[in-house]
Amino acid sequence: MNLKSFVRDINDFPKPGIVFKDITPLFNNAKALKTASEELVKLVNNHHVDKVVGMESRGFIFAPMLASQLNAGFVPVRKKGKLPYDTIGERYGLEYGTDELEIHVDAISPGERVLVHDDVLATGGTAAAVQKLIEKLGGEVVQCNFLITLEFLNGRDKLEGLEVASLMQY
Ligand SMILES: O=P(O)(O)OC[C@H]1O[C@H](OP(=O)(O)OP(=O)(O)O)[C@H](O)[C@@H]1O
Numbered sequence: 072m073n074l075k076s077f078v079r080d081i082n083d084f085p086k087p088g089i090v091f092k093d094i095t096p097l098f099n100n101a102k103a104l105k106t107a108s109e110e111l112v113k114l115v116n117n118h119h120v121d122k123v124v125g126m127e128s129r130g131f132i133f134a135p136m137l138a139s140q141l142n143a144g145f146v147p148v149r150k151k152g153k154l155p156y157d158t159i160g161e162r163y164g165l166e167y168g169t170d171e172l173e174i175h176v177d178a179i180s181p182g183e184r185v186l187v188h189d190d191v192l193a194t195g196g197t198a199a200a201v202q203k204l205i206e207k208l209g210g211e212v213v214q215c216n217f218l219i220t221l222e223f224l225n226g227r228d229k230l231e232g233l234e235v236a237s238l239m240q241y
Pocket residue numbers: 126127128129130164165166167189190191192193194195196197198226
């Protein structure tokens with residue numbers, strides 16, 4: 072199945088000059104949704120995973136499914152001010168702005184093996200910030216797992232030494 076046929080380009084969203092990869096057609100199609108879910112699980116290979124971290128908000132769509140399939144827990148990383156318990160935070164820049172992400176202080180225990188999942192790797196700012204949060208809590212990132220990597224934005228350079236896997240590359 073050609074999953075790329077379910078991704079559409081939206082010009083000048085959310086800001087002029089950005090070509091936004093809209094993945095809602097992939098979610099909308101039952102077969103594409105199932106195929107993408109199965110293929111994302113296969114990408115993880117033989118890694119043992121204790122926790123799957125998903126980033127708000129599009130990372131939340133597949134991360135809990137991955138966690139369930141891998142017999143791991145799910146950890147939400149959210150934008151500043153949204154998590155109710157004690158948090159640590161990290162400011163970061165992304166393709167079209169800056170923001171701050173937070174994680175609960177007790178979400179990951181030292182030594183836990185963590186899979187990071189998000190829909191898109193663009194400049195890598197978001198994923199690098201999440202790596203920092205996980206490592207501050209003593210976790211080890213075993214793979215950064217994406218639906219899409221925008222290779223021309225060189226996001227992999229910000230994730231040096233980490234395994235990066237994706238279903239679709241542009
Ligand atoms: O590699 P980067 O340049 O950091 O960009 C990638 C991030 O940008 C998007 O999130 P966004 O902050 O737009 O949030 P959303 O998921 O709530 O739309 C996307 O879902 C990734 O998290």
